[in-house]
Amino acid sequence: MDYLAVVVALVVTASSIAIHLLARAKKAQPANLPPGSLGLPVIGQSLSLLRAMRGDGGSRWIQDRIDRYGPVSKLSLFGTPTVLLAGPAANKFMFFSSALSTRQPRSVQRILGENSILDLHGADHRRVRGALLEFLRPDMLKMYVGRIDGEVRRHLEENWAGRATVTVLPLMKRLTFDIISALLFGLERGGVRDALAGDFVRMIEGMWAIPANLPFTAFSRSLKASGRARRVLEGITREKKAKQLEHGKAASRNNDLITCLLSLRDDHGERLLTDEEIVDNAMVALIAGHDTSSILMTFMVRHLANDDATLAAMVQEHEEIARNKGDGEALTWEDLTKMKFTWRVAQETLRIVPPVFGNFRRALEDVEFDGYSIPKGWQVFWTANVTHMNASIFQEPTKFDPSRFENQTASAAPPCSFVAFGGGPRICPGIEFSRIETLVTMHHLVRQFRWKLCCKENTFVRDPMPSPPRGLPIEIERRTPP
Template sequence: MDFSLLLALTAIALPVLLHLLTRANKPRHGTRAKLPPGSLGLPLIGQSLGLLRAMRANTAERWIQGRVDRYGPVSKLSLFGAPTVLLTGPAANKFVFFSGALAMQQPRSVQRILGERSLIELTGADQRRIRGALTEFLKPDMLRLYVGRIDGEVRRHLDAEWAGRGAVTVLPLMKRLTFDIISSLLFGLERGAARDALAADFKHLIDGMWAVPVDLPFTAFHRSLRASARARRVIAGITRETKARLERGEASRSSDLIACLLSLTDGSGAPQLSEEEIVDSSMVTLIAGHDTSSILMTFMVRHVASDPDTLAAMVQEHDEIAESKGDGEALAWEDLAKMKFTWRVALEILRMVPPIFGNFRRATQDIEYDGYVIPKGWQVFWTASVTHMDAAIFHEPAKFDPSRFKDGSPATAPPCSFVAFGGGPRICPGMEFARIETLVTMHYLVRRFRWKLLCKEDTFARDPMPSPLHGLPIQLESKSSH
């Protein structure tokens, strides 16, 4: 964003925000608790630029820890124009995930791009209704039906984009793969011009989600809004077509997400979700199922390139599975249960490089926590790295050790310490879907290819999700026997 525009916006907003923040900084009449320590900084800007700079320089964990060292596990600051309380530690995570007085909170830019009736915006009964509808599609009984389709998408992608190439850039390829998988399972959208057009719009949509929400022609936010409008029209059209197919008996509840959501009715037989809610839910699911899984698989590729022991153990696990199947036979639900070591590797990657650095909640009433008051309307910010990299919770946290997750969860860690998927009533409903997608992809990658990193510098930045240097270019070699 142009700096002069930022200054102009600051000048316009300064008097109003100063008044609001001054009022918000005072505890409400009658409360005996006090505000957390810390400073709200400059109006509008607060500590936002400092955090964003730290994320892009891959020093955000140190930035957060510096605040903890200075103020303790509870402190106040201002992020993205709103007074905020930073909460850290397992007890704080549990409070954030389970408190009924905290609602989901996203930047206004995200809300405008994804819609007003999405899972991340709703509260109370509406939130439970939408979440229940998505959970219906994402439960194991439904997902086991889709393993073969995911298998086919992965194999076609590797044949088209990896096989025969001397070098590839991993992150953009993983993003396209996860987009293809989820657009097939969500919308029944097969390969072709319509899927390619939606993929192009989706890229512009993502670019503006965390931008300053200024709707001017030259801004990323403006481009993102236009892309969002086009994507929403496509999804609305698919919704109407799917509804007609269901009425003609040409589709069933298990065809895809849209069909599943359209098939849900209440006690009187009326649809549970409106078309707007289906479109908004599809937008959120498309993003949630796209970025996080592609980042996880990219960082798995990055890690095993320099960890031959881990790679060898993964190859052995997947070779044994392949030997038990017929030539060319697709993976099945039962095969995924045998990929225990690979999933432990994935969980350890998620501990060390969580795709979601942190997230926001909003106080719906005055709340007391640990002797401090969080005023109604303030944001609450939690981060994964504080507990993930705490030596008191995970021994030698900087060491890669998949055995921490031998039983699928860290045995010695207190509850709400490993929070890569969040926790509580709002734990990621797509966790099992991400597991299937990751395991199927890694099965074919480690059996079909060898690779080595082409960047000498092994680092990454967050913007806001982690991205390896240059998208992780690798030198690729096919294994001729596979």
Template sequence: MDSSLLLALVAVALPVLLHLLKTMAKKPRPGTAKLPPGSLGLPVIGQSLSLLRAMRANTAERWVQDRVDRYGAVSKLSLFGAPTVLLAGPAANKFVFFNSALPSQQPRSAQRILGDKTILELMGADHRRIRGALAEFLKPDMLRLYVGKIDGEVRRHLGERWAGRRTVTVMPLMKRLTFDIIALLLFGLGRSPLQDALADDLARVMDGIWAVPVNLPFTAFRRSLKASARARRIIAGITRETKAKLERGEAARSSDLIACLLSLTDDTGAPLLSEDEIVDNSIVSLVAGQDTSSILMTFMVRHLAGDPDTLAAMVREHEEIAKSKGDGEALSWDDLAKMKFTWSVALETLRLVPPVFGSFRRATQDLEFDGHLIPKGWQVFWAASLTHRDAAIFHEPDEFKPSRFENQSAAAAPPCSFLAFGAGPRICIGMEFARIETLVTMHYLVRWFRWKLCCKEDTFARDPMPSPLHGLPIELEQKALP
């Protein structure tokens, strides 16, 4: 254990230990459900380091499955300083995603870094208000307007950063592409020093999301806090500038996300969202919009390098679409509807490598599931792999089979089995936006380039999101001029 982590653990030991002792002392009432089997482990540390090591070693799926094999579908443990119940299976997922007494609960580090007024943290009427505001920006008639802009950003990016190169490293390029797209559509930011500064800060924000939440020098958490503060100042400045543009008639509600959120009012005509709420949710939108889509597209590239049949089928699909377009004509909303096989490949990639390994909820009251008590204040943890890799749900779960999703849904599987976008009232609000980004990018990528992997070892680690070895360097061959 390195010295900075040891100091961090010592710094939080006393308050967290007192919290654990208080919650452990809570005994079920006679005749009621009992605590789940399992162990809370060592004070403060619990099973946190063990899980983080497994994620970085690409054995996290095995780690959670071993707990299920040992204790069953419901077990107790301690993660990131809080007593936790791990739940497994479709019924458990449904219980988690549709239970109003289990609101989202991010690790303390994520709360501090992302803010406490985000769609991830708020509950009840506040959550519905924020979600409704973001949904205004992501409704279908707005999304139709974004296809052409995304098309232009993808072609520019591939032309400038891929074309003419013999080798490229996919992950950082995909992260920059998705950042450029979302910065344009969220903030109206084109290529500029301000955009570059925000991109650099956002990369550092993610480093401390699942870190020990102690603000000490030289820790990932300290670096992330500082980066988050800088990013907030940038976004707050953009918000004030956009507000002034709206007042002068130089911007419209459909210009970008900030303009949309600033234009929303309640029944009295007052602003629907405060500036702090706009800034916090813009940070979350940046993180979610950049990382999840870039990871999906990176792992699609990774898989297609070794699956010529799937790649050939995708190329055929996109060449057919290209035949109906004029030279240089951008893709349209209707073109995306024709990319059914490509989206099936994307969904199968998400099944095998979900960007979000799992997440937390918090019990706001005593709950019971499958005869076990979940005490008020405890965390509930779910992991996507427990159903994504279940042979009883997905036949031959380790095989790559896009045909599982050929009906464009996971309808063949039990409800709450495919969790790449979550489920229930908090299902990913940007799911359709991610679909547009992915389909447009893959349309040009498979038509313009061939590639093969540079690394013989085809593995990845999670920290906390998946990243392939060395960022996935590939050898590139250009088929057509962008």
């Protein structure tokens, strides 16, 4: 009986302590937190969301949550308390509020590094963003059109011409990787580039994962691949720094991104970025410039296979441009300005299948939105599809209609509704670079080839980027030149 009494006393004591701690935790939290649940410790709703993304792209999961709790709800993602916000007003709050800073999941931070533009704010963010924009200035981009044109021509000749079938997504990813390797890192084709390409694919696989560095997990494989990729970029940075010291002012900053970043100085003549900052942001540029463009072009190919009218209008636009050029003459910046219909097709593709599912911010202080409290340190999460597929914003949202973007100043869509590239001070700095890649590639693709889909399913999964079934295999044949 004495033993039983001790056990009962311990249980009562433990229960009392637990109730006391829960009461204190509840008292410490604001009374007007959003509706919802944080779920299990650490795991929260992470696995549920990841399963949904790999099932139907995740949009239904988000919409079900909005239907249940409304446009503001609390949950836990990747080990952190989170508030999901939905709608144009929420997007505007996310992009412009000074109380929020970008916040990537811990898995992304560990893979890309602590000094990436994705997680900087204030003066550090402005400094790094300004440095990246120095490389992405319009006058610099104009010089890269011809080099991108050469990479696209070579890629299509080596990987598309003479084949009966190709798989689009991996080929588009390799094309954009080769373009970025050449223009951003000055890395020529060969074994180093091939190894970096393989590590890059493995690096992506664990970016949205529970950050448990255990053997045989996607996150563990991504960390190892990230380490190898980082060592390659560190070696490239050292080589280019040595070359700059050797050649002095004669070394041109126009050659590639790393050379450009190494050459930048502040008002006191000191380097604007450290080597570590350059490597971390080169990793970000590798991902940002690779996945978005390759996925966009893959889904354009998928749509055009079943939309004869849109394809015919694109072919006509590109044939008119080609008629005014000499045989084999590279595209120019002026040629790209004439590809207005093609870019509208790209924008409509981005609206229906945005490459980036959503993104995170972190509350720098206690902040309120729509009557609900968001405590300091919590994540805030937004997704593009909530507004992109809203029938009250885009009429018949499932219908593919490039004319939506014909005259955007007259569009009825409220600000911060089309957010494929984000918005506000952190809008993607590589928009124009992505536009060049897309327009140049589609120019040569629609003029040289016809294609049919091998898979009829009009579906895709996210892992975390969208991917069509089997990578989109297609049957192709050469077009007869007009």
